[in-house]
């Protein structure tokens with residue numbers, strides 16, 4: 001087998017003069033890793049028309065994830081989401097979308113002009129997070145919209161909650177409707193049965209992974225995988241070339257290949273240690289008095305399954321604000337993935353060390369001596385009450401209005417609280433008091449809001 005990473009490394013040592021892109025000419029010593037940054041020269045294939053080593057790379061990725069065919073993206077899971085949605089609805093039509101989808105889904109809807117039919121997942125009020133999408137919700141949506149061209153679900157959510165993909169796939173397939181699962185945060189699920197079952201093994205037709213999120217792959221690498229006969233692979237292959245750069249980075253592809261080799265050949269021992277550390281960490285946290293690390297039994301019965309690798313930390317009695325948790329961690333030189341309204345999210349992977357888990361445990365134990373809970377914050381689920389299409393609203397004449405004057409006006413842009421980037425407002429939303437309250441609370445808690453400028457306000461359609 002040829003290893004792209006090694007070939008790039010060897011090539012960089014050869015005395016071949018580059019009269020080609022990129023302009024640093026592999027001669028820019030200030031950034032040493034650029035010596036492997038090449039372009040589509042002889043022997044290195046082309047991701048946009050893979051016939052050699054990159055075709056093999058895609059095949060190896062498909063083998064690892066158990067797909068019929070996989071397509072590497074160096075433009076994140078975002079490109080994969082766009083390609084999937086354009087493939088199903090690019091020529092117009094309706095797609096059922098779970099309302100807690102990532103903003104890349106919303107941008108794909110806007111650009112494609114597809115008509116979304118939003119499906120509400122379960123909502124877990126004490127935590128203010130979305131839960132699973134119920135199979136009955138999908139069945140009802142399909143019954144009410146027999147002309148659907150696809151169903152798109154995010155599973156796991158950012159917090160690691162999954163949906164019953166097997167049953168949802170069966171419901172979709174009864175009507176020959178393809179199911180897309182955005183499993184961006186679940187690329188590691190295939191590794192062990194302590195994690196939820198993978199969407200591919202449960203029968204989803206297109207599955208999207210963010211490779212860098214939980215596996216040793218570089219940021220910006222994603223994967224779109226297909227199976228079954230409901231998907232036109234040629235359209236997907238073309239769209240994957242259209243939704244990402246025509247000059248895909250060999251540094252990213254080389255590093256992705258190295259990550260893949262590691263997963264194929266060396267991950268076994270590391271993997272076992274990780275599971276041991278994770279389980280013993282979770283066990284230790286059960287003794288905390290004030291701090292809570294969420295386990296399956298802490299969630300309402302409606303959730304289907306959850307990812308043990310995601311550490312969701314909150315207060316035991318009331319809510320421990322994500323921000324406070326963030327401060328406790330920072331004091332101990334630990335950086336959380338995200339601090340949200342009522343909880344903090346910490347991401348683990350098989351490259352985590354025992355020392356890392358111990359440091360986190362010590363920090364939480366130290367903080368556990370007192371009740372550091374915030375007043376519980378109840379946030380209502382985001383209302384999707386769009387009056388006009390996203391596209392129409394986005395391209396309408398608009399103006400900025402201060403939040404207190406926005407009630408009843410129609411949003412002209414996306415406004416998202418980050419993380420996780422699920423939009424609170426999308427173009428076309430009729431702004432209600434609940435939307436404004438969520439944004440104000442996010443501001444009070446110093447959370448990042450994109451698409452909203454405090455001094456100018458919210459972009460709304462000019463009346």
Ligand SMILES: Cc1ncc(COP(=O)(O)O)c(C=O)c1O
Nearest residue numbers: 075076077078102104182184210
């Ligand atoms: C559920 C989900 N899907 C898709 C994406 C997009 O991934 P990327 O940032 O790699 O493009 C994200 C990013 O966080 C995500 O959380």
